[in-house]
Amino acid sequence: MKKKLLATLLSASMVLGIAACGSSTAETPAPADTTATQTETKTETTTTDAGSTETADASAIDTSEHVVITYMTTGGAPEGNQTDAMLEQLNKILTEKVNAELEVYYIDWTDYLSVYNLTLARMDGTVDLVGTASDWLDAWPNAKNGAFLELSEDMLKTYAPKTWESVSPEHWELCKYDGNIYLMPEDNYAQWTNHGFAYRLDWAKEAGLADGVKSWEDLTTYFKYVKETYPDVIPWDSDGTQYATMVGGWITSHSNYVSIDGINSGAMWGGTKDDLYTVYSPYVTDTDSLVEFAKMMKEWDEIGVWKTDVLNNTTSDNREDFKIGRVAAEQHHTQTWTDLCSHKDGYTIYDDPKAETGFFYFGEETKNLVALSITHGAMAVSAASKNPERALMVYDLIRNDPDCYKLFNYGVEGVSYELTADGMRKTPDGYNSATDGISVNYWWGRNDDLEIKDATMNWDAIEKLYKEYDAIKIDYPYGQFVPNVDDIQSKIDNINDIHTTYMKQIAFGKYQGSAEDIVAEYQEALKKAGIDDVTAELQRQFDELYK
Amino acid sequence: MSKNTNSSSTQVIRKRGVLETLWRYRVLELMCLPAVVFFFLFSYMPMPGIWVAFVKYNYRDGIFGSKFVGLKNFQFLAESGKLFELTKNTILYNIAFIILGNLLAILVAILLNEMQSKMFKKVSQTMMFLPYFISQVLVGILVYNLLNYDYGFVNEVLTSLGREKWGPYSDPSVWPVILVIVHLWQQTGYNSVVYFAAICGIDAEIIEAAKVDGANAFQKIRYIILPGLKPTIVILLLFALGGIVKGNFGLFYNIIGTNSLLYPTTDIIETYVYRATINDFNFSTASAVGLYQSIIGFVMVMAVNYIVKKIDPDYSLF
Incomplete structure (x- = not known):
């Protein structure tokens, strides 16, 4: 009896083993009824077309x-x-x-x-x-x-x-x-929804930045000060996902780059404010700027702006921590800052009457700001x-x-x-x-x-910043450009991976060797993956649309 | 069940009609039914879906209505220039998992078998089994809390002993060892059950006889138990080889996450494909990679089975 039981167990475990293989090879089941739905919607559209009248009277529509x-x-x-x-x-x-x-x-x-x-x-x-x-x-x-x-x-x-x-x-x-x-x-x-750093304006003033943080260099000063003066506060409890926004922000702050949305998550292609329709990738051309970025981030890493294992840190709740004063900065967009700078319930940092939340937006140095x-x-x-x-x-x-x-x-x-x-x-x-x-x-x-405006929001500060924005913004210029990436998708996929792999190390100062070497290695990998071909193809599609 | 009864029953089958045979073994067939239905539903029915790897998939046109693009979906793997490194990593890890995993499982099974105290045997078996049920996500968090630099358990111990801190999350070279250890910790209890069952299936009379002849415990293991386990080992090995290019995504993704510093030694096909396709949500590319892995797996099983058959036909799968 016992043996039989064991034998069943044995065979059961084998079946399970095979099952595991089997299910992983299984392809996503086909949505079999798609064609049916398609024709259905098609016919519906045609009937509505026939029945629609110019008067657009809602009561005439059958809603029984x-x-x-x-x-x-x-x-x-x-x-x-x-x-x-x-x-x-x-x-x-x-x-x-x-x-x-x-x-x-x-x-x-x-x-x-x-x-x-x-x-x-x-x-x-x-x-x-x-x-x-x-x-x-x-x-x-x-x-x-x-x-x-x-x-x-x-x-x-x-x-x-x-x-x-x-x-x-x-x-x-x-x-x-x-x-x-x-x-x-x-x-x-x-x-x-342009990104930047929300920070404690009162602390920045203590650190000697009378007008608050106005550049990346000021951020370094600010973080250094916070780390020394408030040892219990993590300057910025980042997680490993912020690399793309950081390097993107750096480039916005140090050039007139205007990125094209929706090609890849790194937004690695675009034009410049002066020459919108010539496609380039600053990640290939702006070598000196990237090296400088790599050096500064190494410095931040050494200051201890983030946790040592930031790349594996998935459990941080930086924004909530900012509200209660456990961290000193939050990297996100203006909309988030409008919330953080307002005195709301549970935002215990404002128990201190001096506390203020400022915002340093990427592009502030070069007045490079693109509207949503x-x-x-x-x-x-x-x-x-x-x-x-x-x-x-x-x-x-x-x-x-x-x-x-x-x-x-x-x-x-x-x-x-x-x-x-x-x-x-x-x-x-x-x-x-x-x-x-x-x-x-x-x-x-x-x-x-x-x-209806929210009375709890700090409208004075918000409207002041919005006014500043309105004075320098340009409208997003590429709204009509929907790239056809079918032929270059495989290259873009590989570029994405290279960007992620290297930028994580660069943007958190975790690379080995010198800043010059890692940037050179990164650019070499991009070239090998065909970034120039992608740029050329995008330029071709640009010319079709805009010329 | 000796070979004689087997052959006589085949003769009986030949004499009678097919239907009668079916009826005669109805109980056995009924027992097979769930497995047959399972494989039909989940392995054979979706097979035509492989086609998705060769088209530019469009939701509304469906798999067979979408545009045929040939091998274009495979292009991205080839273009990455990483295919070799990824396949190498995947295979090397799997070889380590298979060889060490099976050796350890056999060892544990034998040790369990030799244990005299029933109570201790049950308790230790249960304890070893438990990690198998822990979700990979939790395992990832556990490892992080043990090893991270700022407040990990290991570093707390090291600092309290006055030693320097250890930062494995910025050192790619240590991960092959850590990953293999974690894998063994999780899987050994489960794998050893199969071997333990096989040991229990060895005829007790042979072991009795060996004892009477004066064999000690080691001789018993060497000359009776290990040879008795051979078919099980071969079959499990064959199964495992079929999946040798399929990496354990859960383990790698949850422990390594997206720490790109560690990719050189820890990036496997699954994690690479996940990262590369998560952005554009491409069914076709993902299926193309799945197909690539399946084909290599199929070739591996056929080849190994062929070799096993040459050496000893009794042990081959088919």
Whole structure:
């Protein structure tokens, strides 16, 4: 009996062993019904085309069937019930107006890009409205892969008339690929997502920087001072993922480089402010600057700006630590700084009345600042959506209808927010963000016409910086350029890997040998991987578009 | 089950009809069914999907509707100039895992078998088995907390002993050893069960007889247990060789992460492909690499099986 048992166990373990091999060879199952869905949506589009009238009268549209529209967004699902309570109210309005209700489909931040893309690739009608972005959420690759529905002008005029009117023709032009509109842009919302360092302005002043940090060299002084004066504070508890932004920031600060979004995560190609349409890669040409960067980062590493094993540090929570004074700097964009510089609940650094948070933005030295592309946030409709028309109608409401907009963005008045005497919003007394807050991460169609200012924000400081920005900014010049990278993709993949491999060592000062050697080695590897071919190909496509 | 009964039963089969044979062995067939269904569903059904490695995959057109591009998806691996280094790393690690892993598992199984106290045997077996159930993510965190420079356990001990700190996360040369140790720690308990089972399957009478003839414990191991284990060893080795170009992504990714300083000694095909394709989410390239690995694995199994068959046909898989 015992032997039989053992024999079964033995064979079972073998089966398991083979199973492990088997499942890893298994290919991703084919989305078998894609062709079916495609034809389905095609026919639907044609019928709507035929039925659409120029009057764009919403009441003439057949909404007899009640449908559920699922909206996909990045970010974790909220814990409390308040979001559901808000959706219930919102859905009452939506049902009344367009006989539809809205559900939110959350993509958690862990591996968000893979999960996001995989969810789109399923093409089974799970999601209808898709929050997307051309620079950080693969909007164009997904459009090219067939994940998004082409939005015809008639469709937009009929089902999303207010959105259609509010976006200018030039802006619609920037949402086209191959002549078709795929995205509805968030183009009426002031925000800045250029990166830089948020730091303790009061400490910088103590360190002798009367105007605060104005250059990378000032940062070195600042970090040195913090390390010596406040031994319990880690100057900047970075993790290993910041390398690309750092070197990108360095180059912005030391040249007139303007990068092209969406080719690779390092944004390694672009033009200059004076000569926008000649493509080059500063990572190949600006050797001296890179060597200087490598040297400074080695210095930072030796000062102890970050932990010794920064490249394996995945557990840091630097931003939260900044709010409570455990670290002295946070590298992120202006939008994050607007939050950090405001005196909000739980930001214990402001218990010290002297405490102030300043911002050093990359490009400050050379006044090199590019405004946000309007497709930094945009809404698309999934090509597999079973109700694309209704999805557009719902989007039109949450983007343009004041009641829907306020509910969706701020929650139920009196619970999640209340209005102050001067018309700003603040959190009610006894507010608990876990139970009273909402979270739908709606970053794909915010609207300054309907926004209510947050009274807790430090508007004096924020508006001062925004004014400074407005004076020097240039508009993102490459909005219409959607590169066709099919033929150079394999080269770009390899360049990505080289960039990551070397830049991690350089940007955290972890390289062996001299700065000159490592930069030379890096550039040699880039050349070998064919970076010049990529530059030439991009130039060719540039010439086609801009000449 | 001796060979005689085997051959007589084949004769019986020939005399009767196929259906009758099927009916006669219905219980055995039923026992096979789950495995057959499993392989059909998860290994044979998705096989046509290999095609995705040869197309430019478009979500809406599907695998077979997308544009055929030939070997272009394989281009990126070849162009990287790293194919050799990556394959070498992957294979060397796997050889170390397979050889050391099996030797250690056999040793542990024999030791377990020789243990007299039942209680101790069970307890130690369970303890060795436990690491197998720990998720690779946790293993990665464990290793980091043991070894990191600023507040790792090992460095705390070293400093309290007045020694200099040790920084393995900036020293590529030590990782082959560390990774092999972690792998063995995790897998040995599990692997030894298979060998332990095989030892238990050796006819007790032979061992009795050896004892009567005056064989000591070492002689028993050398002349009875080890030869008895030979078929199991060969079969497990054959299975393992099939996966020799498939790296253990979980182990490497969770322990090394994206610390590029350590890539020269720790980068395997899986981790490289993961990094290179995570940005543009390319099904086709990933499948192309999978196919490359499968083909090498297939060739390896066929070749080794052929050699084994030449040496001793009884031990070959097929």
